[in-house]
Amino acid sequence: MTPAARLQSAIEVLDEILAGKPAEQALTGWARRSRFAGSKDRAALRDHVFDALRARRSFAARGGAETGRGLILGLCRAQGLAVADLFTGIGHAPAPLTPEEQAGGRDPAPGAEAADIPDWLWPRFEASLGARAEAAGQVMQSRAPVHLRVNTARTDRASAIAALAGEGIVAQPHPACDTALEVTEGARGIARSAAYLDGLVELQDAASQAIVAALPLAPGMRVLDYCAGGGGKTLALAAVPGIEVFAHDAAPQRMRDLPARAARAGAQVRLLDTAEAARMAPFDLVLADAPCSGSGSWRRAPAGKWELSEEKFAALLAVQREILHCAAALTAPGGVLAYATCSMLSEENDGAVQAFLDTGGWKLDDCHRWDVLSGTDGFFLALLTRTHSEF
Template structure:
């Protein structure tokens, strides 16, 4: 494809992303699925254009707004690409016009208004002192209060770190390879990997190799998983022979990590109300060599299956649905799709899921709560409220759990773990570990646990 054809494809992709309801990554997958003639290098270039716009969209739109107030621009995605090329890539207006020439598969010629817009941006810095903080640091204005409450004066630096593209992290699958063996297997396929700082199983790749084409991936030696997510799974402290529930398993990333920690011994039940996702995890389980997992779709967090199995599991992981504020580096579109009423709705759902999942934990067992959120409303506040209403549980110091499982000093200085892109180089993750007191038990209203797997 010519550079101009790539730009037109990026405009079309952005249009699909912003007119549909699917997340950006799913929109992109559908876009390229319907255009199989686009090769790998062209796909990467098109995605780079589109995601650069998504990462800096507030600032690009601010510049568009400055111009629109006088003249107006008829096609927003074209204007965003024009602004991106000049403000981020350093193109001149003439160079932009050279690619917007109306040739085959290339953007139609710039009109007089677009040409004037491009000229007005030459020499400008994408960051401008007149921009409000939420524009400069790329987050919804309404969420600022929660960010300040969580991070204090340092919130600007935390949000600045969220603009950058996340690295590609993978986990060595301990069922098939050590981390050193995974590094060697990747090197044999010309992929450079270095050990992550916090996860003992993690590797950070140089660049973005086509994972599906790598033999070591096809053979199950490695799994794509952010370092923070790896740590959340490790802190479940699942051991061989135990019975474990991954209550919100989704596509099964943490389930795979837990199975490896258990050495395929014992049993894991991977549950989710999105039944299709948990069922589709079958291929991942097979590739990883995991065979101690039962996949179970639930009607809701209050599914009767929970009541039937009350008090019968050693470990229960609740990786709760959340705002996803810790993953904005990977999903920059998600920040603009998040709405103010989503936070109280999610908080209510998280509390309900915790209240239901705790029934599964046997005396002396552990309940692990995790989110990929940075917000206190979804993290520490949830745990404080849960413990206040469930006196048969107590919080375990995360530093003690970390030391037992990982064997190094914990990066957290409080009772729970909060990872952030700025401080730790991972996605934003929260983990709290609680135990049901040995003298307690499942709720008295529950029926005895029975095996009905």
């Protein structure tokens, strides 16, 4: 496919997404219909689509319309591409620009539009990040870095870097924590690499790893990952020597790949349903990485930014408060409840913690924050200790 043909395909896929089809479903459908497309074509198309979704508002302003064509035109203008050479109508290229398209488009307005944040969310975003809000929004217009976690149960960071280099993957230490690597070359080959298949490394954002590194873990502890999801933090916990790790999720199907991933990593993890978690309680430390807006990881899942509404946000706040109380009930007297989100929004972080503390019986020991301006996803962690003796 020519570069122009890839742009036209991106226009068509984006129109499906804007009409309500999930991004992955739209991309998969295009791939099935386009057997002629090679791996480089599919990768380029994916990049175009996700670049446009990350910068949907600002690209729509530059392109003059919030349509697939408008977003791709905005992308071309933002990247300084020669629009006249790409929108030719020749072969499978996009049709030439109309006079209205040539005259249309503008620079995005400062604030929510320039930062690619929904209008209703912008006051919350700005209140949470202050003077850094617009810069944080603009950072999320680009792709997230690729980070790996070194499985210290199997190797060390220097050896993992060397093993990856032997397969054409260049990685360097990331300052967020001692297990974190940032991949600078060869990222598309990670899933096929021996280092990954042999469990030496796992794909995981550096701040997500740093959350586990910040937990007060000690040999002999029984630790529950209460909202385990796919199990990234569960596996990071299981690499810590001397602790017993359990995983739970309200939707157990999210953990379906965890046993295979644990086996690849050489990790011991016991999966619990809700009734089993209650029977096995109390735990010395309970990690509750609660469902949230995902505002710290919108570079990786940009559709979520546009799908979030005030009503959905309010529902998430209620779920977070419920999860805190459920996880607290499983924590031993004197034990630690670690509340985490992949959000940069204060209402989901400090607000949720304060509402929980107001119920009594707990104290806040420490808080950690990471935002996208530090080269990671945005994460929050609060460490809470049970102060009353009842269980």
